[in-house]
Amino acid sequence: MNKPSRKTGLFLVITGATLWGVGGTVAQKLFQGYAINVNWLVTTRLLIAGILLLTVQFIGKDRSQVFGVWKNKGIAVQLIIFGLLGMLGVQYTYMASINYGNAAVATLLQYLAPVMIIIYLLLRRQTVLTRQDLITVFLALSGCFFLLTNGSFSELNVPTSSIVWGVLSGVALAFYTLYAVPLTKKYDSIVIVGWAMIIGGFTLSFIHPPWQLDFAGLTIEAYLYLVFVIIFGTMIAFWFYIESLQSLSPKETSLLGSLEPMSAVLTTVFWLKQPFGLFQWLGTACIIGMIFLLSLQKKS
Template sequence: MNRKKGIVLVLIGAIFWGIGGTVSKKLFQQYAIDVDWLVTTRLLIAGVLLLSVQYFTKDRSQIFGVWKTRRIAVPLIIFGLLGMLGVQYTYMASIEHGNAAVATLLQYLAPVMIIIYLLLRKQSVLTRADMLTVSLALFGSFFLLTNGSLSQLSVPPLAITWGILSGVALAFYTLYAIPLLKQFDSLVIVGWAMIIGGFALSFIHPPWRVDMSSFTLETYFYLIFVIIFGTMIAFWFYIESLQSLAPKESSLLGSVEPLAAVLTTVFWLKEPFGFYQWLGTLFIMMMIVMLALNKGKSSDNLEAK
């Protein structure tokens, strides 16, 4: 029963995250929502909600326990600024300038970046599986972004730049979080990281500085979906799934996220997607599945370092 519950949670969480990116694109396009304001607002609200879940369901002493020593507080601040804020902002910026499908798929190049990083640090050796993974990622990105032709990119260069930066930020987020998650619950680390990132971005775009006079009922509905389902529940359900599933299984099931982003972008927002872009999508999905199948060994190696 617990295993079935875990499978359902990770699938719902991944689908919500993928759909949330597409809904964000609609907010940018149709309702002229500012990307800075959306990232600030979603981080602050989702972070408070995650800490609230920790307070009512788990060890509430951990919520402020993370701030008692500098050894934990400083890395947590760095994680919140460079990891959480970095991932959220670059991802949303890529969506704003391009579309949710390309942004999500580029973000999933992060595992390849992690492989390259570990090779450069001599903490890993290059295997056949790594070579195939990198090849799938490179060919997938080529077809996705060019639609098979170098003469014209299928998305603006700025969207590609933000998407690649999103992958870098996600790689950092993944590697840097490991020591923190060994000492405190995931809800505490992720919740505070969201609040830190949202607070920092508030100095650039305060969440209260927004003209809501043009907001319709539909606007509020989409905003609530992005904040509650696309951010808070997406993170929470994925974290909870790890209580009954192995990380390898959760990651494999989580690969439905880019698929959800692609399908909703194409069929709901009516974004054009050519044959070679579908081929590129297939290559990147194959890469994600391969990495998920080998994640158990990778995770053990990372934790041992």
């Protein structure tokens, strides 16, 4: 298989990151405009996206990995843990934060994960504190303060439940990132993430089965939004992002990946008409600046 060109790689990562961000905003529209249950949406998007990703692997890549990942008992146990605590943890907390608040705040809070990873590695004494780490933490904390309070010390500008779920989403993403490393060194990322999605979706289906929905009561517009969130905002977004690594460096991919929070903020404000104050824009700039700073680091 020929290596994609650099232009193709740029197209893939920009499209993937943008779809991720817009997908969160469309999910907010489903929660608030069509009363879609968050448990149902997480279950359905994980199951369908996971099956589609494994299908891509089976048809276009090394198909032996699709079921070969289960032959090693140790890897199988790790994959189940990753699916439950990593994938399901990230997806559910993120969607719950959107459900109680909005996609912009949820996405930006989730991007506190790098700071949590820095703190974890410092506590484990696996890294040393650098000046860049201090700047990163300062930008993250400043961004959170402005984003959540809009510059006021007296009250929060975002529902507390949305903040709690958003911070938990950052914790889950930090775990997801650290725990996935040994798995993706042995198997293709699409295989690991595809199975993790299916594991997470299958588990949550015991709480809210995907067939329990008033399908007849949904409008054509609602169905289009569902297709976008599941296919474009989940499956294609991840697939394009991973494929871009074939022609771009991880640094370039992660840098352009910061388009996710940017697209989530812009669509939340201008499409859903969610009010954003001056200090919230400043907070958004701080967090996006933190992402750019981390992306430009020479060492991962």
